Amino acid sequence: MKKLELIVRxxxxxxxxxxxxxxxxxxxxxxxxxxxxxxxxxxxLYRGTEFPIRLRPKVKLEVVVTEEKIESVIEKVIEVARTxxxxxxxxxxxxxxxxxxxxxxxxxxxxx
Amino acid sequence: MARKLLFxxxxxxxxxxxxxxxxxxxxxxxxxxxxxxTGKAADISAVAAGHPTLDEVAAQVGxxxxxxxxxxxxxTGFLVFFMQAGFALVETGFTRAKNAAHTMTMNLMVFLVGxxxxxxxxxxxxxxxxxxxxxxxxxxxxSRGLSIGGWNILGNSGWFLSGTAYDVTVIALFxxxxxxxxxxxxxxxxxMAERVKFSAVAASTFFISMLLYPIFGNWVWGGGWLAQIGAxxxxxxxAVDFAGSxxxxxxxxxxxxxxxxxxxxxxxxxxxxxxxxxxxGHDIPMAILGTIILFFGWFGFNPGSTLAATDLRVAxxxxxxxxxxxxxxxxxxxYHWLRYGKPDPSMIANGTLAGxxxxxxxxxxxxxxxxxxxxxxxxxLVVEAVFFIDRKLKVDDPVGAISVHFVNGAWGIIALGLxxxxxxGEGLNGVTGAxxxxxxxxxxxxxxxxxxxxxxxxxxxxxxxxxxxKAYHALAGLRVKAEDExxxxxxPEMGVFAYPEFPLNADGYGVMGHEGGTQRxxxxxxxxxxxxxxxxxPDS
Numbered sequence: 001m002k003k004l005e006l007i008v009r010x011x012x013x014x015x016x017x018x019x020x021x022x023x024x025x026x027x028x029x030x031x032x033x034x035x036x037x038x039x040x041x042x043x044x045l046y047r048g049t050e051f052p053i054r055l056r057p058k059v060k061l062e063v064v065v066t067e068e069k070i071e072s073v074i075e076k077v078i079e080v081a082r083t084x085x086x087x088x089x090x091x092x093x094x095x096x097x098x099x100x101x102x103x104x105x106x107x108x109x110x111x112x
Numbered sequence: 113m114a115r116k117l118l119f120x121x122x123x124x125x126x127x128x129x130x131x132x133x134x135x136x137x138x139x140x141x142x143x144x145x146x147x148x149x150t151g152k153a154a155d156i157s158a159v160a161a162g163h164p165t166l167d168e169v170a171a172q173v174g175x176x177x178x179x180x181x182x183x184x185x186x187x188t189g190f191l192v193f194f195m196q197a198g199f200a201l202v203e204t205g206f207t208r209a210k211n212a213a214h215t216m217t218m219n220l221m222v223f224l225v226g227x228x229x230x231x232x233x234x235x236x237x238x239x240x241x242x243x244x245x246x247x248x249x250x251x252x253x254x255s256r257g258l259s260i261g262g263w264n265i266l267g268n269s270g271w272f273l274s275g276t277a278y279d280v281t282v283i284a285l286f287x288x289x290x291x292x293x294x295x296x297x298x299x300x301x302x303x304m305a306e307r308v309k310f311s312a313v314a315a316s317t318f319f320i321s322m323l324l325y326p327i328f329g330n331w332v333w334g335g336g337w338l339a340q341i342g343a344x345x346x347x348x349x350x351a352v353d354f355a356g357s358x359x360x361x362x363x364x365x366x367x368x369x370x371x372x373x374x375x376x377x378x379x380x381x382x383x384x385x386x387x388x389x390x391x392x393g394h395d396i397p398m399a400i401l402g403t404i405i406l407f408f409g410w411f412g413f414n415p416g417s418t419l420a421a422t423d424l425r426v427a428x429x430x431x432x433x434x435x436x437x438x439x440x441x442x443x444x445x446x447y448h449w450l451r452y453g454k455p456d457p458s459m460i461a462n463g464t465l466a467g468x469x470x471x472x473x474x475x476x477x478x479x480x481x482x483x484x485x486x487x488x489x490x491x492x493l494v495v496e497a498v499f500f501i502d503r504k505l506k507v508d509d510p511v512g513a514i515s516v517h518f519v520n521g522a523w524g525i526i527a528l529g530l531x532x533x534x535x536x537g538e539g540l541n542g543v544t545g546a547x548x549x550x551x552x553x554x555x556x557x558x559x560x561x562x563x564x565x566x567x568x569x570x571x572x573x574x575x576x577x578x579x580x581x582k583a584y585h586a587l588a589g590l591r592v593k594a595e596d597e598x599x600x601x602x603x604p605e606m607g608v609f610a611y612p613e614f615p616l617n618a619d620g621y622g623v624m625g626h627e628g629g630t631q632r633x634x635x636x637x638x639x640x641x642x643x644x645x646x647x648x649x650p651d652s
Contacts, residue, residue: 044392045454047512048499051390 001096001109002070006061007033008081008089013059015080020063023073026112028063039087058089064096066109174249181247181420182280185288188416192291195409196223196298201402202465203302206393206458206511210600211306212610218301218310222317226297229321230290231273238326238334239289240267247420250281257330262344263337267330288416292360295413296325299364300577302511303372304590306391307379307597310605312590319580320367328572329359338565343542348558350541351565352532354429355417357473357524358569365518366573368509374581375590377508379597388502391510396457403461407437410468414475425476425536432475433468436487440467443491459495462512466494469520474528477547482531489527490520518573522566529559 008016013030020028034055041054065073074091082088101111144150156172158164164172200219207215241257241264244250253276256269270277273286297320301313331338332351342350353359382388393399414433415426444463449455467487471478474486497515501507507514534548548554584590591597596604603609 044390045452045456046390046392047456047458047502048448048452048495049388049390051392 001064001099001112002067003062003064003094003096004070004073005092005094006063006077006081006089007035007037007058007091008061008077009083009087010057010059012081013061016061016077019076019080020061020073023065023076024069025063025065025073028061031060031062033058033060037087037090056087064099064112066112177422178247178249181422182284184421184426185248185284185416185419188412189288189291191409191412192288192295192416193223193409195291195295195406195413196220198402198404198406198409199295199298199302201398201405202461203305203402203511205395205397205399205402206302207305208391208600209394209611210602212394212602213606213608214310214601214610215301215305216610217606218305218308218313219298221310221314222298222301223294225314225317226294226321227290229318230293230326231286233322234293234326235273235286235289236270237267237323238329239285240269241330241335242267242285242333243335245281245285245419247418247423248281248284250279253277253279253282257335263340264335265331265337266327267334285419288419292356292413293321293325293329295356296360296364296367297321299361299513299517300368300371302513303368303509304375305510306601307591308371308375309590309592310601312584312588315584315588316367316371316577316580319577320364324367324573324577324580325359325363328363328569331568332359332565338561338568339541341561341564342557346557347561347564348529348554349537349543349547350561351568352477352528352537352540352547352558352561353473353525353565354476354528355414355472357469357521357528358565361469361472361517361521362525362566362569363573365514365516365521366570367577368513369507369518370574370578371581371590372507372509372514374578374585377506378510379594381508382506386506388506393458393510399461400457403464406465407468410437410472414472418476428480428536429475431480432471432478432483435480436471436475436483436490437464437468439484439487440464440470440491440494443467443488444495445491447492447495458512459498462494462498462516463491465516466490466520469517470524470527472521473524474531477528477532477536477549479531479533479535482527482533486524486527486531490523493523494520518570522570525562525566525569526559529554529562532558 006016010032017028017030034057036055039056041052041056044051044053063073070093074093077091099108099111100106153164154162156164156169158168196219200216203219204212204216239254242254244252244254254267254270256267257264258266258268270282270286273283277283297317300316300320301308304313330336332353333339338351340350341347344350351358378391380389381391410433411430415430418426418429420426441460441464444466445455445460448459467490470486470490470493471483474482478486494512494515497519498509498512501509501514509515528547528549530549530551532547532549532554533552534546534554537547538545540547547558550556550559581590592601592605600609
């Protein structure tokens with residue numbers, strides 16, 4: 001089991017959710033987040049004075065999938081989330097030690 | 113089952129309307145759908161019903177005139193009251209989310225406190241020597257004041273709207289004038305927002321509603337010495353301020369200036385080298401909506417100041433108000449756009465309000481051409497004033513209240529001395545002839561009276577409120593603790609967040625504004641999540 005943390009543009013969230021569903025994700029957690037990477041922030045203008053807006057709005061999707069699905073998920077997400085411009089986001093892959101479905105007590109892959 | 117029942121009820125209602133409506137269509141005892149036959153001689157109160165005498169007709173006509181005028185005065189007063197909503201939205205939108213409950217509630221509280229202060233002390237001081245409310249046909253009830261050597265300085269009747277002042281004409285005047293006072297009293301809250309104590313605003317509102325506003329108001333609108341410099345010194349018609357560029361806006365703006373100077377800038381507003389930082393407002397749509405509501409209210413503020421719907425000049429007043437507001441917002445938008453590449457929403461809002469403030473005094477005395485010129489200049493003036501106050505004077509005014517109300521209030525008073533076109537104001541302040549400014553053959557007399565009015569409003573307004581704020585600050589403190597200011601005033605001052613959750617960028621530093629703590633919701637303590645402050649903020 002691996003956990004994928006996907007940071008993507010807010011404008012492609014629906015497509016990324018579709019892509020995750022198609023590649024077999026049983027569920028996910030989606031959060032509105034702010035942050036910056038290579039794209040950095042942006043410059044605002046208020047009452048004649050420029051000011052830095054250091055963070056940009058992004059969306060973070062967290063999903064746990066079985067190991068064999070990782071490659072196809074990543075491939076599919078890149079397909080829908082890539083614009084080619086700076087700011088398309090990132091995918092992080094993390095190991096998951098265990099999973100438990102609270103309702104039934106099922107463990108690990110059965111709990112996904 | 114429920115769906116079937118609903119469908120049946122709907123069918124029955126439709127059938128009833130179709131069948132019943134068709135059956136009643138030819139009813140001979142019908143009403144008067146066109147309205148042509150409604151309202152006739154029988155509606156005039158007469159001893160012989162339907163055959164009124166000439167005197168009875170005249171009495172009815174007089175009553176109708178007063179009724180129309182009183183309706184106008186009350187209705188426009190209600191519109192001016194609604195401007196309180198505009199101020200609340202503009203000030204809250206242009207400040208940060210962490211202070212929103214505090215900023216918004218201040219704007220309601222000012223009305224509550226101001227209504228009592230004006231009732232208890234302000235109204236009699238301001239209008240005690242007003243004379244008869246002639247548009248309402250009232251008797252000269254308000255006719256006692258204080259004067260020195262023939263110069264009136266204070267009114268002294270109408271206390272508690274009781275005794276002889278328990279009179280419909282006086283009470284209608286009170287409603288209209290109270291909401292004007294409220295406009296002045298709520299201006300300083302914008303300039304002192306995000307660091308002022310709620311209690312200090314309550315105290316200063318008593319001061320403004322009881323003393324600062326009414327005393328100056330008496331001098332201009334209550335037959336006081338500024339109104340007398342026309343008849344006594346030959347300076348035009350004396351101080352002429354149709355709807356309050358000086359009485360309302362300069363005085364409110366003066367208190368805003370004094371208050372902002374005494375309380376000092378918000379933490380983080382200026383760097384050690386004096387360079388200003390941007391602390392952007394958190395809800396621009398809210399502020400723009402507030403601006404539109406204020407504009408709407410201004411159609412009560414200026415046209416209502418005829419105090420009479422039977423004064424048909426009211427149409428000119430309304431159009432002048434409309435055009436100056438539009439020209440002001442337009443000029444500010446274009447100026448900012450050309451200079452910085454973008455049409456700043458807050459400057460468009462400030463420009464619109466600046467045009468409205470500037471036309472407030474001259475709205476009855478200038479032509480539409482004059483009003484457009486006055487508005488355009490106001491729009492340019494407000495942008496420059498904002499930069500000057502923010503960057504040169506280094507006075508922190510989060511919403512631009514000083515630039516909008518004080519600076520453009522002064523411009524409006526002076527503009528009247530230039531653009532008044534000699535078509536209106538016959539006999540005003542006891543001076544024969546209409547009001548004419550420098551550009552319309554009025555010479556320098558009216559302009560001089562206007563300049564004296566500006567000087568008096570600035571000296572009285574800034575001077576007296578500076579003393580008040582200084583004294584209050586020394587005795588009780590105007591400003592919240594630094595840690596409360598950094599955390600946001602909502603919890604420390606009000607006990608509740610405006611928005612229990614808001615986005616990361618809300619306070620301009622890219623961090624949450626709250627430092628954690630507890631929040632009180634309907635008496636129950638709930639925990640608020642802790643949010644660490646970033647290390648680049650000043651220590652509290």
